[in-house]
Ligand SMILES: Cc1cc2nc3c(=O)[nH]c(=O)nc-3n(C[C@H](O)[C@H](O)[C@H](O)COP(=O)(O)OP(=O)(O)OC[C@H]3O[C@@H](n4cnc5c(N)ncnc54)[C@H](O)[C@@H]3O)c2cc1C
């Protein structure tokens with residue numbers, strides 16, 4: 025299994041050049057900052073110089089003393105101050121300015137990710153810097169058995185396939201899986217020619233009876249004393265919100281001990297992209313076309329996870345593959361809850377084919393859906409009520425999300441306003457419901473719209489300038 | 495006869511990088527690294543620090559035995575190659591053993607070039623290229639008072655500083671009119687020269703050595719200069735340059751010029767034989783002509799390309815040509831240079847002496863060289879600007895005013 029590592033990510037669009045990260049780094053490291061924000065091409069653009077902890081670090085290959093080496097566990101290029109002879113050859117190896125001279129000691133200095141908890145990230149007020157831990161997740165789960173066959177025939181860039189494979193790796197072999205009609209069985213998870221596409225028992229219920237069948241299976245396992253099996257569904261939004269809803273609602277109301285994962289791609293995608301109850305207002309689908317008179321769907325989506333929370337299930341949560349750590353946490357809690365009652369996990373799943381998103385932009389779309397509050401991340405238990413796991417404060421306008429998605433290309437200003445109002449209304453409602461529960465980690469402040477014109481020749485050199493000059 | 499798919503001769507930067515790039519593509523092909531050294535790999539560049547005592551000889555090794563085991567490569571020390579039979583695909587060693595190969599890398603680096611000075615064969619002198627040399631020089635320093643260094647290149651200056659710091663009286667003789675010729679322009683060199691003078695090192699620049707002569711029963715020697723002066727030395731260090739270590743290739747059919755001739759993917763003129771590093775004569779980025787650029791960054795880059803070619807890696811890219819790079823420390827200070835940093839003709843030069851000294855050389859609004867004293871910059875970033883011939887027209891003013899900041903910005907934009 026190849027290596028993957030956690031990384032400090034930089035979102036330039038959020039950076040307003042405040043320089044807090046550099047101040048913090050310089051303080052923590054007692055020397056020059058190892059992260060350098062420099063003025064970019066326009067007045068409000070900023071660029072970053074930092075060690076990228078390369079996979080094949082050229083700094084290390086040109087070092088004559090053996091002072092630099094990539095750590096196999098953390099991926100950090102470590103610097104051994106005893107071995108280093110200060111020749112500075114490493115600065116010739118690096119194309120990013122990631123290892124540079126600290127003038128206070130006339131030695132090289134580089135980012136070490138603060139041992140896995142980078143101070144710069146914590147000090148960034150806008151969220152432009154983020155410590156992404158997908159690498160750790162990959163290392164933890166990458167070696168675990170993939171419980172689907174290779175070569176499922178999902179579309180290029182399919183987010184649902186990602187969700188299935190991740191979820192089952194985490195859940196493991198001790199599961200019985202229902203995959204009602206939809207993309208998930210359609211891409212081959214139920215198998216061909218009498219063989220299943222999974223390495224766990226899988227079956228293909230009707231759209232209408234998934235939750236009922238699972239309830240029966242769980243009761244049988246309870247009867248024979250098998251308490252260790254995860255009885256679960258990977259279902260689409262149609263089978264959950266529309267034609268299967270009565271079964272889901274009934275099972276939830278009865279408190280059946282089931283893990284029900286709804287993979288919401290906002291429509292009946294495998295049969296030709298028809299609208300469903302979770303298709304958002306304004307969306308193009310094949311049954312809500314865009315033409316002279318019709319301009320996409322005219323009704324709002326129902327908020328299924330909120331409806332499930334109203335069932336007082338043992339556990340309800342929303343999740344997105346743009347936020348993997350959050351998704352994995354919620355999977356843990358959902359699995360545990362499914363041995364005690366109904367656990368419902370709603371995972372939003374942008375569909376490159378049906379939504380008209382380039383396949384390489386799907387995860388970007390996931391993240392943007394959350395950053396605009398189009399999707400909110402929260403969880404519910406009867407004891408704690410609803411609790412945001414990511415703050416909905418300081419969200420971007422929904423246009424930032426909508427413009428990434430082809431199915432919204434036709435939207436008029438009126439329709440955009442409608443969507444924004446709907447998003448605001450949903451968030452306001454969730455806020456009321458979440459008022460009693462502990463707050464999520466605070467949101468980042470939005471970038472200052474007009475920062476000091478750092479690119480110009482100001483007479484007062486900023487800290488940024490000092491540091492970047494070495 | 496031992497038989498391997500990949501045989502690497504030499505165990506320094508070029509060979510190590512070739513190993514890495516072969517393993518990137520071919521994890522299992524049998525491999526051996528044979529080397530003249532008795533030790534695990536180390537870099538010649540570390541030697542001044544062994545001479546000064548800052549680095550302990552056993553703490554400068556670049557790889558351990560476990561590395562070779564993990565990479566399924568046999569490491570064969572004390573194995574000096576003496577001949578290559580390209581038809582039989584075998585390399586003969588001094589101990590009589592032969593190794594057969596399917597693909598061979600010549601990475602034997604360079605050896606000190608001894609100038610044809612009259613009497614040189616009659617006196618005891620030191621060179622600095624191997625750990626043994628370094629340890630020999632270090633112990634000789636202990637019992638000496640007057641040192642003469644021939645050559646004011648990197649090796650000569652490093653050793654001169656070591657010896658001056660150890661309390662010896664040191665003279666450096668250099669034929670050219672400035673130290674580190676080629677890397678720095680006169681203004682930069684003068685700053686370095688002043689530092690040496692301030693530390694008591696006598697520099698004899700623009701000065702030729704006519705002859706050396708043993709004195710004191712061979713315990714010391716006299717160095718006769720062109721201008722008639724005579725320097726007394728109980729320690730003589732010859733550091734007048736290096737020549738590629740190609741002796742063992744005589745008669746092999748591998749075509750040699752000043753070094754082993756290679757094409758743009760480091761192949762020699764003989765099938766299945768590659769060469770990389772100081773031993774190879776590849777091209778110069780600036781002129782496109784064959785050149786010897788004996789520095790670690792070129793050794794590493796050539797090693798990588800050779801390794802890719804040897805392993806059949808389809809991502810092989812042609813060598814763009816070597817760019818001179820010098821990161822030099824003297825008495826704790828910093829001197830850096832990359833590219834055509836000393837060029838004067840047909841280029842646009844911007845010098846700045848506000849803090850330290852920096853000299854930017856542009857041609858057609860593109861960076862072609864950069865040198866500085868006491869004002870560090872990101873050598874790697876400037877190297878990319880030079881290599882990619884990045885058009886700086888749009889940012890020229892800020893680049894000239896704040897080259898480090900602007901360089902970082904440009905590279906961040908490139909790599910977003
Ligand atoms: C004192 C000093 C300071 C330097 N400072 C710098 C610097 O600051 N920056 C910089 O970039 N470069 C510097 N260099 C140059 C740099 O060290 C070389 O460019 C680099 O080591 C070249 O690597 P290489 O792998 O090509 O060859 P080498 O490092 O020369 O290694 C050659 C290898 O081949 C082996 N070998 C030789 N002949 C045989 C044979 N016949 N059979 C088997 N094995 C053989 C040797 O034992 C050695 O392992 C310096 C060099 C010296 C000596």
Ligand code: SF4
Nearest residue numbers: 087108109111112114
């Ligand atoms: S400055 Fe230190 S870490 Fe960098 S190349 Fe030289 S010895 Fe290695």
